[in-house]
Every structure is written in C-alpha cells, then in structure tokens.
Amino acid sequence: MMINSTSNPVVESGLALTGSKTMTTNPGGNTGISQSPPQAPTGSFGSTTVSTMANQLSEASLRAQARDASLTRVELESLARKTVNELLSPYYTANKLKHDTEVPDTDDPTLLARAEKATLYTRGLASNPFSGMSADQLALITYDDSGTFTVNERRAALEESDKQEFAWRQKVVAEAEHEYNTTGKLTKFFQSVLDHYKGLPRIEQADYPSNYESRLNELIALDFNYLTHVAEGKEKVDIESFILKIPNSDSNLPDYEQSSSKPPQPSERS
Structure with a gap:
C-alpha cells in the first residue's frame, strides 16, 4: 500500500508534518542551467x-x-x-x-x-x-x-x-514510504522530520507552527502502527484519540505530500 494512498487519511495527515517551508518552482536553478552535484x-x-x-x-x-x-x-x-x-x-x-x-x-x-x-x-x-x-x-x-x-x-x-530542501523532502518521504510498507509505522519518519527542524536556523524555524516540535514529539512517543491501529509507545491510545492528535484538513500545518513529487508553485510562498 502506498503511503500517500487516499484510503489512509491518517498517513496523509502524518506527511503534512514534513515541513512548512515552501519553495520556488524550480528549486536550485534557473531554466537552461545544467545542475551539477553540489561542490564545496x-x-x-x-x-x-x-x-x-x-x-x-x-x-x-x-x-x-x-x-x-x-x-x-x-x-x-x-x-x-x-x-x-x-x-x-x-x-x-x-x-x-x-x-x-x-x-x-x-x-x-x-x-x-x-x-x-x-x-x-x-x-x-x-x-x-x-x-x-x-x-x-x-x-x-x-x-x-x-x-x-x-x-x-x-x-x-x-x-x-x-534545492537542498527539496532533495531532503524527496529522500525523507521515500524513507517514510519504506518504513510504512515494512513496519506499518512512521515513527522514524517523524524523528527525521524533528531532527531536520531542530537543525534549521531560528528564523526558518519561526515559519513553522509554534507547536510543531511538541506535536512531532507526541507522534514519536506514540509509536503508532497504522496497520494494527495500535499505539506501541509509552502513551497507549486508541485510534480515535490518536487521530485527534494529528493534523486534519483544518490544521495550520502545511500539506507537504505534494512536495514529494513536485515543488510548490511560487504563489504558495506567503
């Protein structure tokens, strides 16, 4: 089952946590420029x-x-x-x-x-x-x-x-898909997102919701299995209460899933 399946809104909501930073239409380059691997x-x-x-x-x-x-x-x-x-x-x-x-x-x-x-x-x-x-x-x-x-x-x-942010997003979503397909979880994915967030400069962290870090920590602690609908972490909750803890369509957390396949349009920067 693909991680971005529309039949799994819980997984899709989890992917919305990946990041807030939106990007240019063509991250890292202008049309006509050959993009070579990053050089020191x-x-x-x-x-x-x-x-x-x-x-x-x-x-x-x-x-x-x-x-x-x-x-x-x-x-x-x-x-x-x-x-x-x-x-x-x-x-x-x-x-x-x-x-x-x-x-x-x-x-x-x-x-x-x-x-x-x-x-x-x-x-x-x-x-x-x-x-x-x-x-x-x-x-x-x-x-x-x-x-x-x-x-x-x-x-x-x-x-x-x-350009670097977009490359990271593609990588982390691929890893999340593998984690979900092999374990039914996204715990490592959430940890990767949290580590990435903590490594951002303060001015870029400010572009994320103020509860971003605490929300990720909650999801990591839950260690939720999407296939069995069981939280295997220290915080034991049922599926209904878990869903209440993650972003929904009204959340102020960004919808990152589309960025795994293409960067957002410039108008998405605000």
Whole structure:
C-alpha cells in the first residue's frame, strides 16, 4: 500500500508534518542551467575567496544572533516571509534592472566577481555561486539585509537552500514510504522530520507552527502502527484519540505530500 494512498487519511495527515517551508518552482536553478552535484565552496572560489567568505559569514552570524535575540518568534516569521517575498515575488521581477546593476560596496575583485556571477545565475547564464554551501550559511546570506550581499546573491542563496530542501523532502518521504510498507509505522519518519527542524536556523524555524516540535514529539512517543491501529509507545491510545492528535484538513500545518513529487508553485510562498 502506498503511503500517500487516499484510503489512509491518517498517513496523509502524518506527511503534512514534513515541513512548512515552501519553495520556488524550480528549486536550485534557473531554466537552461545544467545542475551539477553540489561542490564545496573551495572548489568554486579558491583559498582567497573562501577566506573572504568566511569573514563575511562570521560577521553575518553575529548580526543574525543579535537579530534572533531581539525579535519574537512572530516577528522573525514576519521578517522571513518579507525577505522571501522580496527575493522571489513579482516585486523582484519588477526591480530586476536595479538588482542586476547592484554592485557591492567594495574594491575586492573576488567579491565583485561573485556578485556578478550571482547576477548571471539569476539570468540563467551561470551556475549558482553558493552551490554546496551548508543550510546555515545559506540562511546567513539570504536573511542578511546589511548590504554585505547583493539582492541577487541573496536570491541565489535562497534558491540553493530550496534545492537542498527539496532533495531532503524527496529522500525523507521515500524513507517514510519504506518504513510504512515494512513496519506499518512512521515513527522514524517523524524523528527525521524533528531532527531536520531542530537543525534549521531560528528564523526558518519561526515559519513553522509554534507547536510543531511538541506535536512531532507526541507522534514519536506514540509509536503508532497504522496497520494494527495500535499505539506501541509509552502513551497507549486508541485510534480515535490518536487521530485527534494529528493534523486534519483544518490544521495550520502545511500539506507537504505534494512536495514529494513536485515543488510548490511560487504563489504558495506567503
């Protein structure tokens, strides 16, 4: 039985817990660009550039820490959505000429070259200069509004982040399907989702429901078997009470199942 079977609404509701972050139509790349496997920054820039990037990321990290300490979860969520909207919405397209002519306030040829490559990437004429960077590093670039990174650089970082997120979603849903078909459970799946959530930067965690972590912990503790309708964990409940604990059609948790086969459309970002 497929995990996304419409005859199993409990399983479908479980899949809705996979993630809140929505993505671009073409995560990780522009039309016409050949997508090669992620490369470490050292392979793309050389030692001098890596050192420059490390310094920029270190400074961006300090700014991010100060931001996270001063804003509430709701304020961080609002900032995250505002940033994504500015980088991916028609507003970005309407100001494309301005973004394409933006130049970093520096004489460093390395930084100037990276900004130019990011602009070429957004036009579909080059590979992503941030390919292969970690999720934490990509978030530092995406949400940094200090002017250190150009708008096109931030967009490129966001698209690389989306590419990595989409790859993770495909992998974890495949693992969930295997777990369900072999054990009747989704406990390991929920644990993988929880681990992923805990590893996100705070500003990206804020885009998830406030009870997201506690809900996943409940599902893990239940260790529910969907085939026998028995909770095998420490918390013993019947099927009716279990269903009340998981998302339903009115839940504010996102419907992730569609993302296992195709990324959401840009309009799904809000």
